[in-house]
Amino acid sequence: MSLDDLTSWLLKEGINVEVDALTRRTVRTELDNLVEDPEGDAAPIDWSRLLFAGSILARSKERAHQEAALRIATGAVTLGNSQPVNDAGAVLLGKLSNFRAVALANDRNLLEYDLEGRLGLALRMEVQRRQIEQSVLVESSGRWIQVNDFQQRFWENANSHSWLSASAPTASGKTFLVLQWLIDHMRSESTKVAVYLAPTRALVSEIESNLAALLGKAGDMEVSSLPLREKYGAATAGGKKLILVFTQERLHLLANVLGKDVNVDLLIVDEAHKIGDNQRGVILQDAIERVERANSALKVVFISPATQNPEELLADAPVDAKVAAVDSDSPTVIQNLIIAQQAPRKPQLWDLSLRHGEALLPIGRLSLASTPGGVSKKIAFIAAAVGERGGTLVYANKAGQAEEIAALISQLIPPMGGQDEELSELADLARKGVHPNFALASLVEKGVAFHYGNMPSLIRLEVERLFRSGKIRFLVCTSTLIEGVNLSCRTIVVRGPRKGVGHPMEPHDFWNLAGRAGRWGDEFQGNIICIDPDDANAWPTGVPVRSRYPIQRESDAVLESRDGIIGYLGQRLDTPLVEIADTGKYEQVGAYLLATYLRLGSISHASFAKRHSPQTIAELDGRLGAIAGQIEIGPDIAERHPGVSALGLQQLLDALRAYEKDIENLMPAKVESQDSYDRFVTIMRRINENLFPAFQPDGIIPLHALIVVQWLQGYSLAAMIRKNIDYHKKYNKPYKLPQLIRDTMELVEQIARFRAPKYLSAYMDILYLHLREIGREDLIEDDLDIGTQLEFGVSSVTLLSLMELGLSRMTAVTLYEKIARDDLTKESCRAWVAERNAQFEGMDIPAIIVREIREKLLPLAEGDEASSPSQ
């Protein structure tokens, strides 16, 4: 009998009954408010038999076998009632290289002191050998850190290869390790500038603050998320090394500012599977290729959650690049997928069963405090009951529903004893930073919160921090979480999850979410509770079976549609955009293909061509050639505006050339000026008509222009919400406060910070091109690019300085309200803060904002050292 046969037999027949009994016991310890089952909980377990089987299963590479071994080890450590059983469980965890679980067992006093001393000589030598083998050397500090198998392979391959693609499930310690490696690499190699790409602003701020925490205040390198020349210039000139944390759009902004000078040494692409996302995937691909064109010796590291084919991302590496894919499917924590079904005729009782393999294992019956009516109540009541001890994440399909569920949960859970200072500070920030009646404020005081993408980052990060620390016990969130916020939990409660507006979640998205259950090193197990699994509306294809992402570039998917994109490009030349179907699907990739064609003269020379049939490429070349014949603007200007079609840019240029009135009317007015709002209205109309229908419907333009002006004027979110309420009152328009707050946040994030910068910066480029053509360079101002101004919501030097110093916009704006001058440099801002340090408490500024000001702007205090970020 081979090892494979033996392990398979063990699981199927040898110990299956015992493992089931153990599983039932361990899972029950995780769930609150179960109806008691004294008999089942007291059944004896034959530990020596199970542990022996576990040590055999640990040698298998198969996920199911490793899971069973992990379950046995965890059970022995947590449920075993004798020291030898606990010890043996810890040794088995060691065999699984699960050092964090061993550390957790020690932290919880589940193991008696000096485990190694109790082991026999042979076992002790084995443990020591394993510890040496399973660690990596941080070269810059000479320190060894203990790692699991995946982390070790990542570290070795990242050092020895120039293009690396690493994939492992959530909770494998990817981000923590990559950040460690990044810092070590920056310190020990000649790398001057590294860019860390993350798909969302939420993840950008999280990575930026994690890096800052790892480096400490006396950081020997700079970390920034602003696409500005200054720090880049200093780093390339031999000054402090620089890590830039960007979205793909911001990397393009930096490349636009630097032009031909852009030279990045190391590029890390986090959540790299999102290269397949509709509309933004191709912008990411374009950003990677753009940086690589500028530096063929670029080192690239891709990171993705459990993907099927991480090597796909290496397909476009230069031919001489040394490439490697590192892949792992090993579990680090046990993840219990539990389905919850209402007991027949008893709406307050819910039967929970664990799904493993094809089978369902009954776990117990959950008792709810009240009878749930309606979907939100069902989710809220079950979450409040099953996850009462906290660390409970609830998935809601929309921001409004998240608020509703959070409000329900807050009424059901036991009250907290007394006021917590950190929660009170967060409530104060929500009241002052958003609105006095913003629902989040009163909820966090009860240890409940909600979380969605359009929230200001300072509030969102504090919510995440307090959830991690356990003070926020329930967090209700939307799909921002699967868009890449590194937040794990103990229990996830979910019913019929959708991604975005209405689309049922794909299995890999579901598992990316579910993978967040189980905090490696903080918990032994994670639980995913799926409500109403048989309801076809909630789960059209049932609760998804565990699956891994297939990586496919958005551009490749569109090219594979063949007739779709060929037809689109055929129509694009002479059909108004509003009349073409599927613009959302094809416009961005179409723009990418056209820019590639303009640069190379034929897309057959592009790297992606090898993945598609020569006929498709030839036909596309034909269509692109016909369009290119109409285009005078060069490839450089097309490259600067990814996702914006060169054809649109040309049509805009034609419109500007045909403009007969005073040319100055084409310029935006300074935001302080009275013309500013109206100018933006007209420019947005001009963009809609000639470049791309970006601000639709037409009637919404005044609102979009107003938001853009307020945002650029440095209004706080709270002020924008107040203005919006005043407007509704003035014109007697009915409104609902929670909705109005969410809408204003959405306008800021989606219009002012995303769509407006994309299209307005294209407009400005074409306008300047036109001004140069007609000899009116005198009108060209060398100001900060409008795209950057909008992304950060700044127009004054002082505000920009504050944000360059690392403050969030909310903090920068709050501080700016107190600063009289609008032209302060970074040093003057620091000096201003240092002079008034003692007075902040009397200024009615929320404590969290004061804390950020002091952390970022005050000089290093004695004894300040690097701290550990969340892992």
Added chain:
Amino acid sequence: MPAQPFNLGELKFPKKGDAVAYLNVMLHKYDVGDKVNSEDSKILVAALGRHPEGEEKIGCGVESFSVRTADFGTKCFWINRTDGSTEKFAHRACVYGKVRPA
């Protein structure tokens, strides 16, 4: 009653309605946010002279004219004064002498 001719500076109109129509065309030639060109500005200065509240509207003096948003999604002419302040005015009032249509 026969139509009375109406003058705006050097421009002569057979009747008031024609003057209003002329100013309407002028207004709609501009996009919101545009500055009014110098030729049209001369006519607007003359028009303001006949506005019932012309003097207050002009205030410290006219630096330029703009077309900007008025209430309810419409647009109108605005005076940009030399002190940086700004105020809108209804061109119909310059012709009919009433601040608001009766």
